[in-house]
Amino acid sequence: MALHQTVEAHDEAIEDVYSAGSSQRRLPKFRLPEHSTAPSAAYNLVRDELLLDGNSRQNLATFCTTWVEPEVQKLMADAVDKNMIDKDEYPQTAEIENRCVHMIADLWHAPKSWDTIGCSTTGSSEASMLGGLALKWRWKKKREAAGLSTDKPNFVCGPVQICWKKFARYFDVEIREVPLRDGALGLQPHDLREFCDENTIGVVATLGVTFTGIYEPVAALARELDAMQRDIGLDIPIHVDAASGGFVAPFIQRELDWDFTIDRVKSINASGHKYGLAPLGVGWVVWRSKADLPEDLIFYVDYLGGNMATFALNFSRPGGEIIAQYYNFLRLGREGYTRIQQACSDTAQWLAAEIAKIGPLELVYDGKDGLPAVCYKLKDGEAHGFTLYDLSERVRMRGWQIASYPLPADRQQVVVQRVLIRHGVSRDLIGLLLDDLRRGIDYLRQNPVPNSDAGPTFSHGAHVVPLKDARGRV
Incomplete structure (x- = not known):
């Protein structure tokens, strides 16, 4: 084999992505690899790493589009x-x-x-x-x-x-x-x-x-x-x-x-x-x-x-x-945009009505006259045994990503959660979120977190230091 030849010849008819040489090594992280990789192997190896990302459809902290039509x-x-x-x-x-x-x-x-x-x-x-x-x-x-x-x-x-x-x-x-x-x-x-x-x-x-x-x-x-x-x-x-x-x-x-x-x-x-x-x-x-x-x-x-x-x-x-x-x-026109945004708003207001029924939670914004969103906090004057940060971590186990953070000055003592309803976030999907919120609250009530170190899950790009009370709780 010539000295300058760097890629081994393989029989592509019997090549398998996960038995190829590139699949038997950790992916490079700091230097370019010396040799080339077959496109199918490179695609699958990168795609496998992306499986560790969150499911964007369950990311209810983002305002951004997470569902598009095949034509798009x-x-x-x-x-x-x-x-x-x-x-x-x-x-x-x-x-x-x-x-x-x-x-x-x-x-x-x-x-x-x-x-x-x-x-x-x-x-x-x-x-x-x-x-x-x-x-x-x-x-x-x-x-x-x-x-x-x-x-x-x-x-x-x-x-x-x-x-x-x-x-x-x-x-x-x-x-x-x-x-x-x-x-x-x-x-x-x-x-x-x-x-x-x-x-x-x-x-x-x-x-x-x-x-x-x-x-x-x-x-x-x-x-x-x-x-x-x-x-x-x-x-x-x-x-x-x-x-x-x-x-x-x-x-x-x-x-x-x-x-x-x-x-x-x-x-x-x-x-x-x-x-x-x-x-x-x-x-x-x-x-x-x-x-x-x-x-x-x-x-x-x-x-x-x-x-x-x-x-x-x-x-x-x-x-x-x-x-x-x-x-x-072209596809939606005024009629289509109106139908989609109204459906999102209706779902947000339905979610707000359900949130209002959950004992420890209190609405801050109910989805009316603004964005299709809901914002809520823990009720004041009660010992809940957990924070909204703890609740965010609990529902994250089911894949939900919900923003939890303090409001800006002068209301930084108020910690809120915000759920955004976007195109593709159905009433049924929000019903599943509600089930997991209720289960998460029930679990945390039965298993209090006296010294929680959970912090903000969404900082709007700014560094946020979690506020703590006299006992050191967030």
Whole structure:
């Protein structure tokens, strides 16, 4: 055998995946293997490791899509080689992205939805940052024109997803995250005068707070900002982080006033891969008008075959998720989205009604007038003998992944569990979850955990130190 030959010859007719040489060794973890592996063997060995992941359909902590139709999977495979940033090479994918932007702008009542501007992103986190950057640039230009300082920008928000804290740190903007006071679960209009000033680039209102699922009152916030402009001259725009609610409210809460029907709302972001029902990962950001996206944030690229405008943070990205989003728009239409989101909401409210019957649990959010979700805590003033963290660990034995964590300041002493109902999470599946919750609570009552070391199962990207009482219990 020649010295340079490194792959042994095998009779493929009798080759067996699990008796091949590569299957008789631990998979490499720190260095590339010296030799090649047959595709069937490599596929099965990697697939076997993935069996150790949780079952995504039982992951009720995630907002993200975990079920798609076979046609979506086919379209994703068809588009695996398409780079959506290369609009000259793949003009129809670019056209599909543009159609989605204008359909979403229309869904959110942009004044001229056919002529506004927006783009796809890798998710709502990137989309949020683009919205925040536009706010910062518009504020900066306005201050420079007035000969004023631009070195202390801030934005005001309630409890937000970690992407907004990243935005604040990465782009040097102070985040003024209003504490939850007087039993509140989100930003309230009466908070604004205390936290806003001449350096406030915008107010971020959340349509679907990550911690609980509630909607913050965008219209009421806008009215208070209108009053502030009349009283003290501050003209502060709103960006709506509709990561989840942007594809829920337009279908099942149509009477809610939250989007571009409010003049002060200048931009909105949403996740296509959450309640938009597209596969991971695609997000969307849309501005009220072209004037609301500063020209300084747009770059023109001519080295891919044409002169293309780009204003996303990422560059090369797969086109499949965008194509799948368009497929969903065609496949479902308003009727289909309404039917799916209403079914999710109905299931969430049914779950809330059942949770209310479970002795030690108390509802924090009942699934009404917000996301299809349920949030609850242990009742105060009772010695339960276990924590919600213990309960999360107990039902995890049956494969359920449920988020358990403390609320943000000033309500960090309140530990909650949150269950999200998404497309593909059936009433029967939630019935099975309820059975396991009841069994888990019964077991923990009979077998108390006096010195539990279980901690948060979901931290929203931030490091959370479990709170402990005087006896050291979480």
